[in-house]
Amino acid sequence: MTTIRIGAAPEAYEGKGLYLDGASAEPRKAELRIDEARRALAILMPRKDPVYWPLTEIRKLPDQSEQDMAVMRLAKDPLARLILTTAQDQEIMRVRASELHRRPPVEGKRRLVVWGASALGAVALMIFVLIPFLADNLAGLLPASGKRALGESVFEDVRVALDRTGVDPLPLCEGPEGLAALEKMGTRLFPNQSEEEALVVHVLDHEMVNAFALPGGIIVFMRGLLEKTETPEELAAVYAHEVGHVRALDPSRIALRTTGSAGVLGLLLGDFAGGAAVLFATNRLIQADYTQEAEAAADAFAHQAMLDADLAPEALATLFKRLREEYGEPEGVVQYFLSHPSLGDRIEAARAATPADATFRPLLEAAEWDALRGICGE
Numbered sequence: 001m002t003t004i005r006i007g008a009a010p011e012a013y014e015g016k017g018l019y020l021d022g023a024s025a026e027p028r029k030a031e032l033r034i035d036e037a038r039r040a041l042a043i044l045m046p047r048k049d050p051v052y053w054p055l056t057e058i059r060k061l062p063d064q065s066e067q068d069m070a071v072m073r074l075a076k077d078p079l080a081r082l083i084l085t086t087a088q089d090q091e092i093m094r095v096r097a098s099e100l101h102r103r104p105p106v107e108g109k110r111r112l113v114v115w116g117a118s119a120l121g122a123v124a125l126m127i128f129v130l131i132p133f134l135a136d137n138l139a140g141l142l143p144a145s146g147k148r149a150l151g152e153s154v155f156e157d158v159r160v161a162l163d164r165t166g167v168d169p170l171p172l173c174e175g176p177e178g179l180a181a182l183e184k185m186g187t188r189l190f191p192n193q194s195e196e197e198a199l200v201v202h203v204l205d206h207e208m209v210n211a212f213a214l215p216g217g218i219i220v221f222m223r224g225l226l227e228k229t230e231t232p233e234e235l236a237a238v239y240a241h242e243v244g245h246v247r248a249l250d251p252s253r254i255a256l257r258t259t260g261s262a263g264v265l266g267l268l269l270g271d272f273a274g275g276a277a278v279l280f281a282t283n284r285l286i287q288a289d290y291t292q293e294a295e296a297a298a299d300a301f302a303h304q305a306m307l308d309a310d311l312a313p314e315a316l317a318t319l320f321k322r323l324r325e326e327y328g329e330p331e332g333v334v335q336y337f338l339s340h341p342s343l344g345d346r347i348e349a350a351r352a353a354t355p356a357d358a359t360f361r362p363l364l365e366a367a368e369w370d371a372l373r374g375i376c377g378e
């Protein structure tokens, strides 16, 4: 296929962004065009009147976090925001919006001088010290209902983000016998769940060989993982590993930390940008971008949970080993699942955690396991 660029004419620009009108908390997907006649950026949304931002009035907010996104605002509108996530869209703004980096007018230079140094210090303190501190501590302070709400919001974003059309959420797999088998697995592994912190398990109809945990005890398996596990014990080991992340508050911490100042301040101040920021945490969560220590701790938690349930921790090793053999150098769909440098150590640890003389009880009947693996239907 050949792409014909008409001399990089600016009117050929077709960009995308997320638009927050400042009145509602809901970010809207927008198509972006340059309207040369109006000398404005046209922000086009389905079923909404177009919004025009004069090019000379677009400003870029100072970087708020390490995200690859840029947040634009309008000089005279304190609330509306446009979030650009691609380098191309940001480059177009840099070229076309001439006043992008102009600071808002300040009355009285004197005051600026007085406030300048201390304000700069305060911002640095906030970005480098307070935000990570707040994120980590908020994770511990969030009530169960808050974590669940955060998790559900991220889960809905995940479902939309993974759907090929980008419009409908990815379907959940809900074969009733499969769900019953999952329930049985959860009860066997974690028999004493309080009502408040009960685990919620979903299967998503996606070929990715992956599982991940979200804030509030939401565990998600992808269909691809069910297809790659050969025994109920292997799946149970992954289940327990994900619960290990939940108990350590890893997903809550990363959700809050990844959203950076926008997310944390959003939660504290009810800032509408918080909702959009959650969207960008999504990728980090399904990539399970945890530290090596967090992974090792979740594995150790899983080993103990398996032993407590009369199941062999070694199942985790069996699964990892087979995936490694099948995929060799990690890439593509299993990249995040296998890319961990210490996979060999994790296999060894799971084996070492399995006593040679222990006896184990079967987890699921053959028919239950078949139903679970076929939970997404034909």
Ligand SMILES: [Zn+2]
Pocket (backbone or CB within 6 Å): 241, 245, 288, 290, 295, 298
């Ligand atoms: Zn993990």
